[in-house]
Amino acid sequence: MRRIRIFEMPSLYREPMVITGYRFGKGEKSAAIVGAMRGNEIQQLYICSQLVRRLKMLEKEGLLTAGHAVEVIPCVNPSSVNIGKRFWAMDDTDVNRMFPGYDKGETTQRIASGLFQHLIGWKWGIQFASFYIRGDFVPHVRMMSTDWSDAQTACDFGLPYVFVRDPLPIDTTTLNYNWQIWDTRAYTIFTSETDRIDVVSAEIAVNAVLRFLVRRGVLSCQVQKGVSSEQLRDDDIVNAHAAAAGIFRCLVKPGDLVRKDDLLGEILDPGEGHVLREVRSPGQGCVFFACRDALVMQRQILFGLKLSADQAAE
Structure with a gap:
């Protein structure tokens, strides 16, 4: 495992804000996994931390297929996590509405730009996100219907549902949409809880990602079988x-x-x-x-x- 400093932004009264990634294996940029992008996404942060722990063990046991690289980015917005505020504290903007970003723009545009430049070129992109309404979901994979979406491959997560929806104009500035524009197969996973930890649904999410990586040939470990996924649309x-x-x-x-x-x-x-x-x-x-x-x-x-x-x- 290698720690990678993806993006750093100086702060006037605090230590610099640093986005850290954890990379496993070498070779093809196979799967990038992104966690907390908002300050209250503690469940998403926890899930990624458990993925880092599991992947570290699997790499040590030699179960990561040669020629593949996997990277986990547990937290994109540590400043907002530290103060417990969902959006950026100074102007209440959402990093996940700023992609692909602008390196000379507002603060959240610069964060999005620094992250996205690092994420371009990965084959599969997986994001753990939260809904705009406070609440809990049945664990499922969510993706936007575009010319680059691949709902069939999303079934490899082994979760009960794959929810495919048509993108709205506001969605064109999200990570999931822009990943697809730049030729990455993008998937967003929703679980129960956001600002509290649900150990059961977190374990379901961790196993879902490992299952996907096994079925895509990136890992060669034993993993729970999962369930047959049903595809859903808005209606x-x-x-x-x-x-x-x-x-x-x-x-x-x-x-x-x-x-x-x-x-x-x-x-x-x-x-x-x-x-x-x-x-x-x-x-x-x-x-x-x-x-x-x-x-x-x-x-x-x-x-x-x-x-x-x-x-x-x-």
Whole structure:
């Protein structure tokens, strides 16, 4: 294993901000894995740290295939992690909305540029990310539908779902999209939790990456088999929204099977405590996403439901 100093930016009152990568093996730039890009992505940071630990052991045992290199970058934005702020502290900008970056631009543009120049040329790119709404997912691979996307290969992670969606204009400045433009097959993995550690879903994510590397011929170790992945599109997910603002009490978790009109959660009056609105299931299927906000606004997305096959066909 080699530690690589990818990018360094001086700071007026603190030590310089350094992005560090951990490289395993030599040869073809096979797989780059990126973790926490936002200051509250502690779960993503933890997953990458466990990948570094496992890859270090596998390399020592000679189970990394000759001619392949793998690099893990656990944290892109250590300054925001240190102060516990999701976005860049000075101007509240998001590094993952600044790619491919600009080395003479704003701070987050420079960070994105320094990182992206290092990431160009890798065959596969894997990012651990968080959703813009606070909540938990069923562990899955997410990717954008472009001329360079490869949904079939994403099934090699062995996770329950591969979610493919059409990119929006705002997505053209994300790492996943720009990786694909520069000929890297890019995948984003979502798990449960963001600012807290979920050991179980983290282990699922670590095994998923190792499984992918084994199936791509980069590793030659034993790994859990995984499951057969189902491909999803935007219209396969039905959202349940908040009918009122108030205190939100969630009664189900991602992965739970529900029937139409089952009680998913309740919205309580913040002053008197009584139930203002019930959140009912819009159909039969699996809870794909569950919001974790304690206070919710009217019409906010609270649940994403993956409908069963017979209902999705209707």
